[in-house]
Amino acid sequence: MRFLSAVLLCALPVFGETVTLPGLRDSVEILRDKWGVPHIYAKNQDDLFFAQGYVAARDRLFQIDLWRRVGTGQLAEVLGEKAIARDTLARAVRYRGDMAKEWESYSPDTRQIATAFTSGINAYIRSLKQRPHEFAIAGYDPALWAPQDVTARIAGLLMTRNLNNEVRRVLDIREFGLPTVERYLKPDPPIRVEVPKDLDLRDVNDEILAVYREATGQVDLSDVANQGSNNWVVDGTMTTTGKPLLANDPHRPVLIPALRKTVHLVGGGWNVFGAGEPALPGVALGHNESVAFGFTIVGIDQSDLYVERVNPRNRNQYLYKGEWKEMEVERQTLRVRGQQEPVQIELRYTLHGPVIHEDRKRNRAYAVKWVGTEPGTAGYLAGIALARARNWKEFSAAVDRYKVPSENLVYADTEGNIGWWAAGMAPIRPNWSGLLPVPGHTGEYEWAGFRRTEELPHVYNPDKHYVATANHNVLPPGYSIPLGYEWALPFRFIRLDELLREKPKFSLEDFKRIQQDVTAEAARRLQRIVRAWEGRPAEANQLLAWDARLDRDSVEAALYSAWANHLPAAVFGRKLGARVTLLRTFEELDAKPNPKALRRSLDLALADLARRLGPDRSQWRWGRLHTITFRHALGIEEFSRGPVERPGDGTTINSTSGGDYRQTNGASYRQIVDLADWDRSVMTSVPGESGDPASPHYDDLLEEWASGGYHPMAFSRKAVEAATVEKIELRPARSLN
Incomplete structure (x- = not known):
């Protein structure tokens, strides 16, 4: 493996590079900054998205090839018989309707954009002289793309x-x-x-x-169930600059390569910086010259x-x-x-x-x-429309195109306005809730169309001057339309709302602190229950003296987490306890104090920690128990990273959820957008912008992310040039005729 790494390092690109490619109309400049983000400058829209596809393939070819195969039902070609069931489902749920309606639903020029994007991917694949190393190890070649590959449905399902x-x-x-x-x-x-x-x-x-x-x-x-996100936006009356601040950290599986791909697209009417999935054109969250936007999942059924x-x-x-x-x-x-x-x-x-x-x-x-x-329901592809909105009216029109997944879309503009939409296709069920399967033979359980976008919850310039969502139940008081009945537990939102009421003015640094907050509202709830427990043991008093922060070095954080893990089964029994939420457990204990269940679950927690971390309780640090490991899809140890000790859990704003005390989900990308000065905006991704194990940008953001750090979202040409470490010029191949 050391030899393999040495060979790969020899293939790193140099500072300045010129690449000639068929399919371009004009030259394109790509400035890669010190954090690995490509800033793409093109003279027309086709070349802009051609270059985005080229860079996506150059940085993440193995990842996006696998994703394309998952989406189109071609995984068995490379994984064999075990992928047949997956391929069958992907093909079964593919879009089978009118493709003209499909393309137009996202934006009138989506087909043109997708064609350019996939042409750029194919241009990179055709330029390869040999199999890239991941493909050589896996034993197959990357396949060419078709524009409709970006409309796959399985991920949305x-x-x-x-x-x-x-x-x-x-x-x-x-x-x-x-x-x-x-x-x-x-x-x-x-x-x-x-x-x-x-x-x-x-x-x-x-x-x-x-x-x-x-x-x-x-x-x-x-x-x-544990995958979620946070976003919030405040208007200028609540900031030190007098302009809005918008924060967003989508929570999804935290992977290597990174789930998100950050890009800055300039040219052909575009100037947008943000993140999206590497296999899709455009961005799903970020900002342009006038508007910032972000998302979290909303519970529309x-x-x-x-x-x-x-x-x-x-x-x-x-x-x-x-x-x-x-x-x-x-x-x-x-x-x-x-x-x-x-x-x-x-x-x-x-x-x-x-x-x-x-x-x-x-x-x-x-x-x-x-x-x-329905047409227009490929996940995140409607970001093509959102990214070009210049004001609330245009943003709302773009929301009408946003159908899957259902999202809390937050908004801010340079004029000082803020807003929120609960966006997504919402079926109308005339006579049932959607909570259970229904008989298909009677004809009595049929959808009666979809809710109009105007019927979905939304707000523009709210009286309280901020909006915050955390996948919790966002239905306003008195809202009677049944959109869905499954939401995240409210613990993250309660803490977020508390912090946004904490002070009259917020800075960008304050928003960083909020995004990294690991105070557990769920732990506070348990403390209130324990405080009423007469004759409680010393370990319970230890928990009461704790600040409810799930820091890596906290022994109390480990004690709380293990206790909370065993508590539902102690209250409800093993089978029902495995299904009941922590919130419902707290509600039951509030209504019916149960010292025996508290004692039993505490004893189980202490035994669990001793088994996992040893008999010395002073060494029961939460970080020893709560780690994340980035495992490469090929299963090669040298391509994997970690374990890394983590703070927080699935109920904290800095969400680090997963089973068996490990983190598997969390903030795959973070952004804080400053509408007073785009160049002051910050972001972080993990573990790096590249999927190439030989690249310096494969894992260079891991330490920053793990320590709660950020780096600038360079937006102005001056800021981009100051941060540039690599220049790539794409030139069109001229015909000899």
């Missing part, structure tokens, strides 16, 4: 999340009974959990989730599971309104690594959507109806 929860809720009802589910696993906002008429709960079983997990690669559904009755004599027929209807059956072939002959698969559809599972013993099929069948 996973972010709608409700499918898993519908099935899980049925299993809970079968396990614990409806009264227990309504009492301890209640929806938010509270609503009666009504089993749809004609739904036999025995028709819904764990095999549906098992198949879905196999097809999506998900092992632990809690990882999906965008999918439903239909239980279809299949004809026992003909599995291609299903019952609908008393008649047998023919399924649409689409046969495709998959190329599978290790097999000489292609594998034949069937994609089956009812009028409700693709069939993701069949139970042949019970003659049932399970079809997913979700917003992704």
